[in-house]
Amino acid sequence: MYIYYISYLNIPGGIDPHTHLNLNCMGMNTADDFYSGTKAALAGGTTMIMDFAIAHKGESLVEVYDKYRELADSKVCCDYGLHVGVSSWDDKVGTEMETLTKEKGINSFKTYLAYEENMLEDDELYRVYNKCRDIGALAMVHAENGKIIQMKAKELIDIGVTGPEGHVLSRPEEAEATQRAITIANQANCPLYVVHVMSKSAAKVVSVARRKGQVVLGEALAAGLGTDGTNYWNKCWRHAAGYVMSPPLRPDSSTPGYLMDLLANGDLQCTGSDNCTFNADQKAIGKDDFRLIPNGVNGLEDRMSVVWEKGVHSGKMDPCRFVAATSTAAAKVFNIYPKKGRIAAGSDADVVVWNPNETRTISAKTHNHAVDFNIFEGMICHGVPEVVITRGHVVVEDGQVNKPCKVEREPYTGPVIQVGAGTPEKKIPESPIIGDGTEFVSRGKTQSGGRNLHESSFAFSGAQIDDKDPKRIQTRVSNPPGGKSSGLW
Ligand SMILES: NC(=O)NCCC(=O)O
Ligand SMILES: [Zn+2]
Ligand SMILES: [Zn+2]
Numbered sequence: 001m002y003i004y005y006i007s008y009l010n011i012p013g014g015i016d017p018h019t020h021l022n023l024n025c026m027g028m029n030t031a032d033d034f035y036s037g038t039k040a041a042l043a044g045g046t047t048m049i050m051d052f053a054i055a056h057k058g059e060s061l062v063e064v065y066d067k068y069r070e071l072a073d074s075k076v077c078c079d080y081g082l083h084v085g086v087s088s089w090d091d092k093v094g095t096e097m098e099t100l101t102k103e104k105g106i107n108s109f110k111t112y113l114a115y116e117e118n119m120l121e122d123d124e125l126y127r128v129y130n131k132c133r134d135i136g137a138l139a140m141v142h143a144e145n146g147k148i149i150q151m152k153a154k155e156l157i158d159i160g161v162t163g164p165e166g167h168v169l170s171r172p173e174e175a176e177a178t179q180r181a182i183t184i185a186n187q188a189n190c191p192l193y194v195v196h197v198m199s200k201s202a203a204k205v206v207s208v209a210r211r212k213g214q215v216v217l218g219e220a221l222a223a224g225l226g227t228d229g230t231n232y233w234n235k236c237w238r239h240a241a242g243y244v245m246s247p248p249l250r251p252d253s254s255t256p257g258y259l260m261d262l263l264a265n266g267d268l269q270c271t272g273s274d275n276c277t278f279n280a281d282q283k284a285i286g287k288d289d290f291r292l293i294p295n296g297v298n299g300l301e302d303r304m305s306v307v308w309e310k311g312v313h314s315g316k317m318d319p320c321r322f323v324a325a326t327s328t329a330a331a332k333v334f335n336i337y338p339k340k341g342r343i344a345a346g347s348d349a350d351v352v353v354w355n356p357n358e359t360r361t362i363s364a365k366t367h368n369h370a371v372d373f374n375i376f377e378g379m380i381c382h383g384v385p386e387v388v389i390t391r392g393h394v395v396v397e398d399g400q401v402n403k404p405c406k407v408e409r410e411p412y413t414g415p416v417i418q419v420g421a422g423t424p425e426k427k428i429p430e431s432p433i434i435g436d437g438t439e440f441v442s443r444g445k446t447q448s449g450g451r452n453l454h455e456s457s458f459a460f461s462g463a464q465i466d467d468k469d470p471k472r473i474q475t476r477v478s479n480p481p482g483g484k485s486s487g488l489w
Helices: 034-043 061-073 091-104 122-135 146-158 165-169 175-187 200-211 222-226 229-233 237-242 255-265 280-286 303-313 319-333
Strands: 009-012 014-019 046-054 079-085 108-112 138-142 192-194 216-221 270-272 351-361 380-390 393-397
Touching: 009 319, 014 034, 014 216, 014 270, 014 303, 014 319, 034 046, 034 380, 034 393, 046 061, 046 108, 046 380, 061 079, 061 091, 091 122, 108 122, 122 138, 122 175, 138 175, 146 165, 165 229, 175 192, 175 200, 200 216, 200 255, 216 222, 216 255, 222 255, 222 270, 222 303, 229 237, 237 280, 255 303, 255 319, 270 303, 270 319, 303 319, 303 351, 303 380
Parallel strands: 014 046, 046 079, 079 108, 108 138, 138 192, 192 216, 216 270
Antiparallel strands: 009 351, 351 380, 380 393
């Protein structure tokens, strides 16, 4: 048990490696888009997200990637990267994976063992993993047994179980699918990143594989660490449906603590949010049939606070491990380190001044998300991002987002952290810099040349840490062409 008496910490901006800010589910788009989602991210201390450009069966991967770039580029308030989802296999898919890696800097491809429109057969999975190995990309997997889920869900509906609890009852723990994906990736000699590890049994499979020396990385989610599946039995249908996500939260109330133990000891490496939000009217499509409830929850804004509360405040992890689990490990795994995930000369000036002594209560009434529900409603979190700086620009002060975001893209008028010598317009409180964490994350053979990092549409990009004094941030505030900012703030 760690006990700390600490004041402010300067930590690298959080990196959320798992968001869906434009997912179309059953014809409905997520409530949070690249604008509201990344604004919420910054409010919570996350300065970079990684989203998924998911190609459905038969779709061109490159076209889908281009579409996501178009959707995101004009809206994001912070830097972002994309993983590409692969839902089928043929030679064209293989060629496109190569093109994406070589020409667009994509170094991670997500595969699915569930969702009818995305799931791959074992032989297809093997081929995709072979390709990932050949091009030096990291394979990712959503590990659930889609066919068994379909059958179990129908059985439940047939006996009259139509409510949100049917969602979790129909979905076996992911141990079997996780083991299968790891085995196939190992056969292909390919490193594997298991997204959203949600159950104890799946987490154990990841831990055991790592102990055997297999290059497997595991991702915990804020949802999985901060709440549990007992909510599916809540008497309020909207409440229960608000927690519907896949894989589901497990009803066993000891699961979140178990997952946190593994994140603290390094068996799990990264923390995402899987932010994929739907409003009440969208969730209500599944009122009479849980299979139609759009899957997904919030977490992008609250991820850092939840991990601090359940990890550091609870005494399970130290602040360095917190930095690794919320930022640095993701930067290393996805090949954007040390530009991201570290406070050091030459790194991007993404810095959070974290106040461990302040508390805040999470609520949908006050969050920055566009969605009308928050799965962490009422949770009191110690640990507040008091100042958030993205590429040298102060976007959050005293816990408040500096200036209401305007869709009309008004020029940014907030304070800018000082340029080299001289009087800073805004001082970062003197506090220890918590560096890149102590965790070494093995990337195995994954070493693609690309970087998969897209800059936010701020007109002020380019701020880096000053190499003469790493505590200072050097901004190169460049006037955008024509004097007009394309920034969002
Ligand atoms: N997780 C979830 O429920 N929705 C987003 C899609 C996915 O990641 O599987
Ligand atoms: Zn998934
Ligand atoms: Zn997801």
